[in-house]
Amino acid sequence: xxxxxxxxxxxxxxxxxxxxxxxxxxxxxxxxxxxxxxxxxxxxxxxxxxxxxxxxxxxxxxxxxxxxxxxxxxxxxxxxxxxxxxxxxxxxxxxxxxxxxxxxxxxxxxxxxxxxxxxxxxxxxxxxxxxxxxxxxxxxxxxxxxxxxxxxxxxxxxxxxxxxxxxxxxxxxxxxxxxxxxxxxxxxxxxxxxxxxxxxxxxxxxxxxxxxxxxxxxxxxxxxxxxxxxxxxxxxxxxxxxxxxxxxxxxxxxxxxxxxxxxxxxxxxxxxxxxxxxxxxxxxxxxxxxxxxxxxxxxxxxxxxxxxxxxxxxxxx
Amino acid sequence: xxxxxxxxxxxxxxxxxxxxxxxxxxxxxxxxxxxxxxxxxxxxxxxxxxxxxxxxxxxxxxxxxxxxxxxxxxxxxxxxxxxxxxxxxxxxxxxxxxxxxxxxxxxxxxxxxxxxxxxxxxxxxxxxxxxxxxxxxxxxxxxxxxxxxxxxxxxxxxxxxxxxxxxxxxxxxxxxxxxxxxxxxxxxxxxxxxxxxxxxxxxxxxxxxxxxxxxxxxxxxxxxxxxxxxxxxxxxxxxxxxxxxxxxxxxxxxxxxxxxxxxxxxxxxxxxxxxxxxxxxxxxxxxxxxxxxxxxxxxxxxxxxxxxxxxxxxxxxxxxxxxxxxxxxxxxxxxxxxxxxxxxx
Numbered sequence: 001x002x003x004x005x006x007x008x009x010x011x012x013x014x015x016x017x018x019x020x021x022x023x024x025x026x027x028x029x030x031x032x033x034x035x036x037x038x039x040x041x042x043x044x045x046x047x048x049x050x051x052x053x054x055x056x057x058x059x060x061x062x063x064x065x066x067x068x069x070x071x072x073x074x075x076x077x078x079x080x081x082x083x084x085x086x087x088x089x090x091x092x093x094x095x096x097x098x099x100x101x102x103x104x105x106x107x108x109x110x111x112x113x114x115x116x117x118x119x120x121x122x123x124x125x126x127x128x129x130x131x132x133x134x135x136x137x138x139x140x141x142x143x144x145x146x147x148x149x150x151x152x153x154x155x156x157x158x159x160x161x162x163x164x165x166x167x168x169x170x171x172x173x174x175x176x177x178x179x180x181x182x183x184x185x186x187x188x189x190x191x192x193x194x195x196x197x198x199x200x201x202x203x204x205x206x207x208x209x210x211x212x213x214x215x216x217x218x219x220x221x222x223x224x225x226x227x228x229x230x231x232x233x234x235x236x237x238x239x240x241x242x243x244x245x246x247x248x249x250x251x252x253x254x255x256x257x258x259x260x261x262x263x264x265x266x267x268x269x270x271x272x273x274x275x276x277x278x279x280x281x282x283x284x285x286x287x288x289x290x291x292x293x294x295x296x297x298x299x300x301x302x303x304x305x306x307x308x309x310x311x312x313x314x315x316x317x
Numbered sequence: 318x319x320x321x322x323x324x325x326x327x328x329x330x331x332x333x334x335x336x337x338x339x340x341x342x343x344x345x346x347x348x349x350x351x352x353x354x355x356x357x358x359x360x361x362x363x364x365x366x367x368x369x370x371x372x373x374x375x376x377x378x379x380x381x382x383x384x385x386x387x388x389x390x391x392x393x394x395x396x397x398x399x400x401x402x403x404x405x406x407x408x409x410x411x412x413x414x415x416x417x418x419x420x421x422x423x424x425x426x427x428x429x430x431x432x433x434x435x436x437x438x439x440x441x442x443x444x445x446x447x448x449x450x451x452x453x454x455x456x457x458x459x460x461x462x463x464x465x466x467x468x469x470x471x472x473x474x475x476x477x478x479x480x481x482x483x484x485x486x487x488x489x490x491x492x493x494x495x496x497x498x499x500x501x502x503x504x505x506x507x508x509x510x511x512x513x514x515x516x517x518x519x520x521x522x523x524x525x526x527x528x529x530x531x532x533x534x535x536x537x538x539x540x541x542x543x544x545x546x547x548x549x550x551x552x553x554x555x556x557x558x559x560x561x562x563x564x565x566x567x568x569x570x571x572x573x574x575x576x577x578x579x580x581x582x583x584x585x586x587x588x589x590x591x592x593x594x595x596x597x598x599x600x601x602x603x604x605x606x607x608x609x610x611x612x613x614x615x616x617x618x619x620x621x622x623x624x625x626x627x628x629x630x631x632x633x634x635x636x637x638x639x640x641x642x643x644x645x646x647x648x649x650x651x652x653x654x655x656x657x658x659x660x661x662x
Contacts, residue, residue, distance in 0.1 A: 104427075111427030116427070124419070126415065127388075130394070132391070157387065167379070
C-alpha cells in the first residue's frame with residue numbers, strides 16, 4: 001500500500017493502465033455473461049456489476065493479499081477485482097463441475113481463497129464481523145472487507161453487527177455501494193435518514209464518496225484500510241455509484257432519462273481518457289483473449305453428475 | 318475447578334465441567350453469548366466460572382441473537398471453535414437465518430472449501446411457568462436442515478461428553494438443545510438408583526443412542542422412542558407400566574435428532590412392532606412424526622404407532638394450563654396401553 005510516496009509519472013501510467021484493464025475485465029465479463037444468458041448457456045439468475053467497477057477495482061488494488069472479503073449477491077466484480085480465477089467463475093455460473101464451487105453455489109455463493117459470498121441480504125455482515133474477530137484474536141493483521149448495498153440497510157442484523165464491530169473494535173471495513181436502488185425500488189421509497197449517520201452513530205469512522213473515478217475510490221479505500229489495519233478499528237466507506245444494467249437480467253424499470261444521465265458516471269469513460277488509444281485497444285485485446293479462453297473452456301467443461309451429490313469432494317485447502 | 322474435582326453429579330455440573338475442560342484444552346474454544354460473564358455465569362449458570370478462568374475467551378454480547386450466531390459462524394469459518402449460547406431456545410427464531418442460510422450452508426455450498434465447527438447451545442422447554450415465549454421446544458424447526466446437526470443431551474448419556482464431542486470432534490454446526498429441567502437432574506446410570514430396573518445397550522459413539530430394557534424381563538410389548546427431558550417422563554411411565562400393568566417396554570433414547578439415524582429403533586421395533594414417540598415440542602410436524610413415518614416406510618412388518626407431544630397451543634403461564642398442554646407421564650402410559658390393546662385406566 002502506497003499512501004505517502006508520490007508515484008513517478010511512469011508508475012502512475014502503469015497503474016492507470018492496470019486499473020483500466022481490471023475494470024474492463026469486469027465490464028466485459030458481465031456483458032459476456034448476459035450474452036451467454038440470452039443464448040441459454042447459463043442457468044438461474046445473476047446480478048451484474050456494470051457501472052460499479054471502480055469500487056471493487058479501486059478497493060482491491062490497495063488491499064493486502066491476505067485480506068478477507070465477504071461479498072453479496074452482486075459479487076462477480078468483487079471476485080474478479082480480488083483476483084478470482086475467471087474460468088472458475090464462468091464455469092460456476094454455467095453450473096459446471098469445474099466451477100469455483102463445483103456448481104453447487106452459482107452466481108451468489110462463491111468461495112475462493114479468502115473470498116466468500118452469500119446471497120441473503122444483511123446476513124453476511126455478522127459473519128464478516130466474526131471473521132474479523134477471529135483474525136483480531138489470531139493477531140493475523142488481516143482486514144475483513146464486507147460489501148453492503150443501500151438496500152441492505154433495511155436488514156436489522158446489519159445494525160447488530162455495526163454495534164458489535166465498534167464495541168469490540170474489529171478490523172473490518174464496511175463498503176457500502178449506494179446505487180440508489182434496492183432491486184427496483186428507489187432509495188426515496190425505502191430509506192429514511194442518512195447513510196453515513198448510521199455508521200457514525202456507532203462510532204465508526206466513515207468516509208462518503210460520490211465519485212466513480214477509480215483513482216479517488218482507490219485513495220479513499222487506502223486511507224480507510226490503513227485506519228482499520230493500524231488502529232485496529234472498523235471503518236465504513238460509503239460509495240455513491242451507478243448501476244448501468246438491470247438489477248438482475250430483464251428487470252430494469254428505471255426511467256430512460258435517468259439511465260442516460262447515469263451513463264455520464266461510467267467509470268470506464270471517466271478513467272479511459274487517462275490512457276492512450278493504443279493502451280485502451282491493448283486492454284480490450286488482452287481482456288477479450290482472457291475471457292474467450294475462460295468461457296470456451298467453461299462451455300466445454302462437464303456438468304457435475306447427479307451421482308456426485310452424495311459424495312464429499314476433496315477439501316481444497 | 319481443579320484436576321481433583323469430584324465427578325459431576327448433575328447435568329448442569331457435567332455441562333459446566335465439559336466447558337471448563339474444553340477451554341482448558343484448546344485456546345481455540347470461545348464462549349459467546351448474553352450475560353455469560355461471572356458472577357452471573359449465564360441465565361442457567363452453564364457458563365459459570367469460565368470468564369474468571371479464561372477472561373479473554375468468554376465474550377459477553379449485546380442482545381443480538383442473529384449477530385451472536387453470525388459472529389460465531391465467522392469465527393468458526395476462520396478455524397476457531399466457538400460455542401454460542403442463546404439464552405432461551407425461543408430466541409433461536411431470531412438467529413434462524415444465520416443457522417439455516419449461513420452456518421449450515423457454507424461447507425456444502427462452498428464445495429468443502431470451508432467448514433463451520435460451531436456449537437449453538439440453548440436451554441429449551443417448559444414446566445417452569447415462563448409462559449408463551451420462554452418455554453417452547455422449537456427444535457423441530459431445525460430438524461432436517463441439511464448441514465445442521467441437532468443434538469440433545471439427557472440425564473443418562475453423559476451430557477458433558479456429548480457437548481465435548483460437538484465442540485471438539487464435530488466440524489459441522491451443531492444445535493445443542495438443553496432442557497431447562499435437566500440442569501438440576503442427577504446423572505443416571507443404568508442398573509443403579511432410579512434406573513436400577515433397567516439395563517442399557519449403547520449404539521453409536523459420538524452421539525450415542527441408548528436402548529433400555531427392563532432387567533431380566535420377557536420380550537418387550539412396546540417400544541418408546543424419546544430424547545432429552547422426555548426421557549424423565551418416559552422412564553417414570555415405563556416403571557409404572559411395569560408395576561401397575563405388567564406391560565414391558567423398551568426405551569430407545571436418542572441424542573442425535575437430526576440427521577435422523579434410527580437403526581437401534583428399527584431393531585427394537587422388529588421385536589415389538591409397536592411404537593410410542595414422545596417429545597415436548599408441539600405434535601404437528603414434530604420429531605415423532607418423522608420417526609413414525611420413517612419406521613413405517615422401512616419396517617418389513619406393520620408398525621403401529623402413537624405420538625405423545627405438546628398440544629399445538631402456546632404454552633400458558635398458569636401451571637394448570639401448562640400441565641394440560643405439555644405431555645405428561647399419564648399420556649405416555651395411555652399411548653402404550655392403547656397400543657398394547659389394554660383398557661386405559
